[in-house]
């Protein structure tokens with residue numbers, strides 16, 4: 001199979017935002033090459049693993065490649081990328097050269113290349129992500145998430161995912177019913193189930209993510225605790241009674257936890273729906289928010305009846321832990 005490889009030449013500062021955006025546009029995979037990774041101060045307290053890049057990228061710059069199926073409308077995607085790169089100024093992010101180019105590549109060129117960089121990583125007090133092909137001996141209290149993200153977002157190493165995993169470790173209680181909106185590889189759904197949730201509904205718009213999430217649920221033996229559905233946000237609940245939802249989707253409404261790692265603009269579209277499916281005092285874990293959007297998202301959540309209990313930050317990303325008041 002052939003893929004469109006879209007390359008954006010930018011800065012390290014803007015690389016996370018751009019890679020996240022490419023995932024949102026439906027990239028089957030995104031790679032980021034930066035310079036000077038070894039020289040930079042990195043937090044290794046949780047066993048994070050960093051690789052010296054073999055490239056000639058000058059200090060502070062970065063090359064991001066997104067892979068899109070040959071069925072996608074590549075000229076529309078290139079235009080959207082250009083608009084997004086130009087808009088980064090508004091968020092006070094320097095996009096540097098910001099060039100966008102495209103070429104055709106074979107699947108073998110990239111589909112497995114990233115695997116050499118994906119190693120077991122302890123992301124929180126108890127949660128460790130382990131690629132299925134790696135050997136790893138966990139400590140007795142460790143919870144291991146077996147992952148083969150394939151072409152869906154969610155290896156666990158992206159700041160927005162690890163922020164969510166840490167938040168879920170704080171909030172998920174045994175017996176909870178949980179909804180994971182924008183499940184990607186299913187990593188947050190699997191983590192919630194392994195943290196003791198009675199049932200998790202994992203939702204994604206992208207059929208590739210739905211099949212990847214199903215596969216990861218199976219790899220972790222969580223089939224009785226996680227249901228994966230293709231849906232645009234929470235539309236799957238529209239026209240369903242609570243009884244129907246419980247019998248077809250596995251979760252008992254209203255649920256105690258909703259988690260969503262999606263860009264802020266999408267988060268703002270379904271705050272009312274989340275409020276409706278959450279029980280009183282239920283918790284909404286929201287990630288995918290770039291620093292400059294934090295205030296806007298908090299204001300809307302508070303207007304709609306949520307209290308912000310906690311805010312955690314990593315790199316330029318923010319996770320909010322909100323409570324239905």
Ligand SMILES: C[S@@+](CC[C@H](N)C(=O)[O-])C[C@H]1O[C@@H](n2cnc3c(N)ncnc32)[C@H](O)[C@@H]1O
Pocket residue numbers: 023024152153154155156160161164181182183184185186187188203204205206209231232233261262263266288
């Ligand atoms: C940033 S990824 C998060 C993946 C995973 N939950 C994680 O934390 O690593 C966002 C996911 O949201 C999905 N998504 C985007 N828009 C959506 C929508 N309108 N409805 C459902 N899922 C959506 C994308 O397909 C993608 O898998």
